[in-house]
Amino acid sequence: MNVAILGFGVVGSGVAEVIKNNCKSIEENSNVSLKVTRILDIRDFPESEYKDILTKSFDDILTDDSIDIVVETMGGVSPAFSFVSECLKKGKHVVSSNKELVATKGYELLALARENNVNFLFEASVGGGIPIIRPISRCLAGNKINEVAGILNGTSNFILTKMIVDGMSFDEALKLAQDKGYAEKDPTADVEGLDAMRKICILASLCFGSHVYPDGVYSEGISKITLEDVAYAASYDSVIKLIARAKKIGGDKALVMVSPCLVKNSSMLSGVNGVFNACLVRGDMVGDVLMYGQGAGSLATASAVVGDVIDCAANDKERKFFGWGDKKEGYLADYLDCETILYVRAESADKAAIEKAFGSVEYLTRENQPANEIAFITAAAKEKDLRCALEKAGINALSVIKVSDY
Amino acid sequence: MNVAILGFGVVGSGVAEVIKNNCKSIEENSNVSLKVTRILDIRDFPESEYKDILTKSFDDILTDDSIDIVVETMGGVSPAFSFVSECLKKGKHVVSSNKELVATKGYELLALARENNVNFLFEASVGGGIPIIRPISRCLAGNKINEVAGILNGTSNFILTKMIVDGMSFDEALKLAQDKGYAEKDPTADVEGLDAMRKICILASLCFGSHVYPDGVYSEGISKITLEDVAYAASYDSVIKLIARAKKIGGDKALVMVSPCLVKNSSMLSGVNGVFNACLVRGDMVGDVLMYGQGAGSLATASAVVGDVIDCAANDKERKFFGWGDKKEGYLADYLDCETILYVRAESADKAAIEKAFGSVEYLTRENQPANEIAFITAAAKEKDLRCALEKAGINALSVIKVSDY
Numbered sequence: 045m046n047v048a049i050l051g052f053g054v055v056g057s058g059v060a061e062v063i064k065n066n067c068k069s070i071e072e073n074s075n076v077s078l079k080v081t082r083i084l085d086i087r088d089f090p091e092s093e094y095k096d097i098l099t100k101s102f103d104d105i106l107t108d109d110s111i112d113i114v115v116e117t118m119g120g121v122s123p124a125f126s127f128v129s130e131c132l133k134k135g136k137h138v139v140s141s142n143k144e145l146v147a148t149k150g151y152e153l154l155a156l157a158r159e160n161n162v163n164f165l166f167e168a169s170v171g172g173g174i175p176i177i178r179p180i181s182r183c184l185a186g187n188k189i190n191e192v193a194g195i196l197n198g199t200s201n202f203i204l205t206k207m208i209v210d211g212m213s214f215d216e217a218l219k220l221a222q223d224k225g226y227a228e229k230d231p232t233a234d235v236e237g238l239d240a241m242r243k244i245c246i247l248a249s250l251c252f253g254s255h256v257y258p259d260g261v262y263s264e265g266i267s268k269i270t271l272e273d274v275a276y277a278a279s280y281d282s283v284i285k286l287i288a289r290a291k292k293i294g295g296d297k298a299l300v301m302v303s304p305c306l307v308k309n310s311s312m313l314s315g316v317n318g319v320f321n322a323c324l325v326r327g328d329m330v331g332d333v334l335m336y337g338q339g340a341g342s343l344a345t346a347s348a349v350v351g352d353v354i355d356c357a358a359n360d361k362e363r364k365f366f367g368w369g370d371k372k373e374g375y376l377a378d379y380l381d382c383e384t385i386l387y388v389r390a391e392s393a394d395k396a397a398i399e400k401a402f403g404s405v406e407y408l409t410r411e412n413q414p415a416n417e418i419a420f421i422t423a424a425a426k427e428k429d430l431r432c433a434l435e436k437a438g439i440n441a442l443s444v445i446k447v448s449d450y
Numbered sequence: 451m452n453v454a455i456l457g458f459g460v461v462g463s464g465v466a467e468v469i470k471n472n473c474k475s476i477e478e479n480s481n482v483s484l485k486v487t488r489i490l491d492i493r494d495f496p497e498s499e500y501k502d503i504l505t506k507s508f509d510d511i512l513t514d515d516s517i518d519i520v521v522e523t524m525g526g527v528s529p530a531f532s533f534v535s536e537c538l539k540k541g542k543h544v545v546s547s548n549k550e551l552v553a554t555k556g557y558e559l560l561a562l563a564r565e566n567n568v569n570f571l572f573e574a575s576v577g578g579g580i581p582i583i584r585p586i587s588r589c590l591a592g593n594k595i596n597e598v599a600g601i602l603n604g605t606s607n608f609i610l611t612k613m614i615v616d617g618m619s620f621d622e623a624l625k626l627a628q629d630k631g632y633a634e635k636d637p638t639a640d641v642e643g644l645d646a647m648r649k650i651c652i653l654a655s656l657c658f659g660s661h662v663y664p665d666g667v668y669s670e671g672i673s674k675i676t677l678e679d680v681a682y683a684a685s686y687d688s689v690i691k692l693i694a695r696a697k698k699i700g701g702d703k704a705l706v707m708v709s710p711c712l713v714k715n716s717s718m719l720s721g722v723n724g725v726f727n728a729c730l731v732r733g734d735m736v737g738d739v740l741m742y743g744q745g746a747g748s749l750a751t752a753s754a755v756v757g758d759v760i761d762c763a764a765n766d767k768e769r770k771f772f773g774w775g776d777k778k779e780g781y782l783a784d785y786l787d788c789e790t791i792l793y794v795r796a797e798s799a800d801k802a803a804i805e806k807a808f809g810s811v812e813y814l815t816r817e818n819q820p821a822n823e824i825a826f827i828t829a830a831a832k833e834k835d836l837r838c839a840l841e842k843a844g845i846n847a848l849s850v851i852k853v854s855d856y
Contacts, residue, residue, distance in 0.1 A: 063592075065734075066594055066735070070591065073591060073659060073772075074591050074772075173733075173735070173736035173739065174736075175581070175585035175588075175741075178584065178585065178589050179584065179741075182757060182760075182761055183584050183754060184581065184757060185476065185480050185756070185757045185761070186472060186754070186757045186759075187753050253478065312718075315718055328471075328472070329471075329472070329579070329750060329752065330580075330749070330754070331743065331744045331750055332744075334743065335581075335740070335741050336718060336739065336740040336741075337740065338736060338737045338739075341737075343735040344735060344737055346735065347593050347736045348589060348592070348736070349592075350591070350592030350735075351591045351592045354591040355588055355591070359765075361767075361768075362767075362768040366480075
């Protein structure tokens with residue numbers, strides 16, 4: 045089957061490479077023959093082995109009836125959304141790795157795919173090469189899934205790992221991530237949680253059945269985490285991780301958010317280091333299932349795209365039975381109304397004031413702890429009540445980080 | 451769609467319960483309506499809510515054309531093999547959780563399913579509720595998979611965890627596992643590696659494409675592991691785990707085996723504790739992917755069965771594109787011919803003899819180490835050469851355990 049690729053960047057070029065390298069084993073194992081016959085990119089690649097099939101005109105792909113499957117690896121919503129829409133309307137299957145597109149337009153595109161009797165698949169949009177979307181939608185289909193949580197951004201996990209393991213400061217670790225090509229020049233989307241937030245929107249939509257749009261989802265990054273926090277977390281037998289999570293709560297509401305969290309060392313998520321990602325799914329029948337692997341990288345992500353392409357090709361006439369409903373009004377809970385445990389580091393020595401405001405707390409210690417620094421773990425309570433107590437205690441909070449129950 | 455269950459034991463009754471509990475959410479999410487209309491068991495269940503649909507006659511199921519999907523949760527090869535064969539020939543999809551059946555008859559049954567244009571699915575046969583088979587066959591289809599390894603037996607992992615974490619002896623931990631219902635009265639299949647071996651046969655067949663039968667696969671259990679070994683492993687920053695693994699090696703051969711291994715604490719497999727299972731897949735494009743969760747238990751395993759049932763029902767006309775070829779002669783490598791690193795504990799104090807036989811080794815220590823006990827880690831070499839060196843050193847080896855590179 046003929047495949048076209050929209051966007052010849054990191055992932056798109058990886059898709060071409062995976063298909064070229066593994067076409068023989070793909071044919072043996074899955075009985076489909078794949079060939080990349082067109083690649084769209086606005087840039088010139090005069091040295092590329094694909095130069096003869098590169099085009100700058102989307103119409104060359106849209107109007108080519110020999111192309112059955114279109115891979116979208118451009119990123120961004122525009123023009124990806126209109127390109128994907130056009131391809132689906134033309135009866136072409138579309139496979140995308142574009143989390144921004146799926147998070148903001150997934151509902152529309154899934155509906156459009158259904159209308160036109162083709163598939164829109166996006167395994168690579170969450171967790172790069174790690175199987176997540178299909179295991180959730182297929183293998184765990186016998187479960188009600190009420191919680192999903194994960195480490196979904198490799199860049200921020202790399203930075204945190206360097207802080208925890210090598211004692212680097214955030215700035216040093218970010219610089220290293222940039223030098224290694226893990227972080228972009230403007231690292232905001234990674235370190236401030238936006239990237240992880242788009243992914244948890246996709247997972248929440250898939251697990252809970254109605255589209256969760258990024259607008260209104262609380263997202264907090266890691267740029268304020270300090271080595272002092274890392275040390276206190278260690279004394280609590282924990283590490284700090286950027287956790288994206290979605291949880292169904294009473295009254296047909298869901299809490300969807302991204303924030304740094306203290307994660308106990310006994311949790312499988314605590315061992316997810318470096319650029320690796322992991323996704324934990326909590327099913328009512330199966331309990332906790334965790335999927336772990338490389339969350340990014342050209343070939344890893346591309347291999348997930350190619351897995352979807354093979355699925356489309358091998359089951360050309362089959363429609364995938366996954367998808368989700370439209371957004372529900374009033375569906376997203378405010379995290380301030382939800383119960384949590386907080387880690388607090390403060391400029392204070394006034395335990396009496398803290399205990400008056402919070403009741404009993406668990407104090408933490410670290411090496412070289414200044415006399416006017418205090419750190420503690422609160423009891424579980426509504427976050428807004430804990431924030432209120434913090435104000436009441438009249439202390440200068442330097443860090444406030446949630447404690448994860450995953 | 452109507453579903454029949456063969457065998458109303460732990461998993462079979464779980465399947466009925468999952469379908470009953472979650473039929474509404476299954477219908478919402480996957481657009482299929484499932485109903486259990488017949489259950490086969492030779493036993494009487496006079497108190498069961500299913501008593502009206504229980505039967506002792508397989509023909510009641512085979513000849514009932516209203517039954518589209520048959521779930522086989524009997525275990526064992528006979529009569530499961532003939533029952534499953536008959537159902538496939540009658541044009542019924544079959545979903546099985548029976549690892550012994552799949553490991554010994556998988557090739558035949560997959561071929562029979564293809565001939566009769568139905569599906570034979572068995573996600574639950576490896577790793578209970580954890581998605582493993584479908585992620586490998588679908589999501590990772592763009593990869594060449596050359597290695598797969600895992601902790602695939604929850605009972606032995608529970609026992610090892612109790613030895614490592616709580617300092618129980620093997621016998622005490624086994625007793626506790628039996629008291630908790632994790633281990634059977636005759637625990638041989640679990641603790642001697644047979645159960646894990648069947649599962650790695652299935653995974654090797656799936657990943658490498660030709661059926662690996664249990665005959666001739668080397669399998670070593672955990673019954674000889676002592677607390678002394680656990681202590682030495684800890685001093686090597688490792689834990690002892692029962693590892694099932696399959697690896698392609700040169701000349702179209704594969705090493706498939708089960709044995710205890712020292713696993714470094716930095717490995718994700720080291721954190722898999724208690725009755726949990728994990729499976730690590732090494733793809734040429736994606737790198738390492740790990741899937742983790744409850745490897746057994748009535749509802750967890752049943753939820754994987756129901757996932758397959760939903761797949762059959764939602765895609766009644768679709769044939770799964772997975773399967774594998776027949777056994778290849780001379781395909782299995784002898785583990786003695788393969789390279790490994792060994793941990794050795796011996797009654798000896800003769801370092802000179804050890805170093806003469808092995809060259810440079812890494813000595814380990816433990817608390818209360820007797821003067822005439824020595825433990826060390828060898829360099830990597832062919833296992834038979836290491837065994838030879840052991841003989842040459844003339845020492846009385848108390849334990850010899852492989853060191854894992856996963």
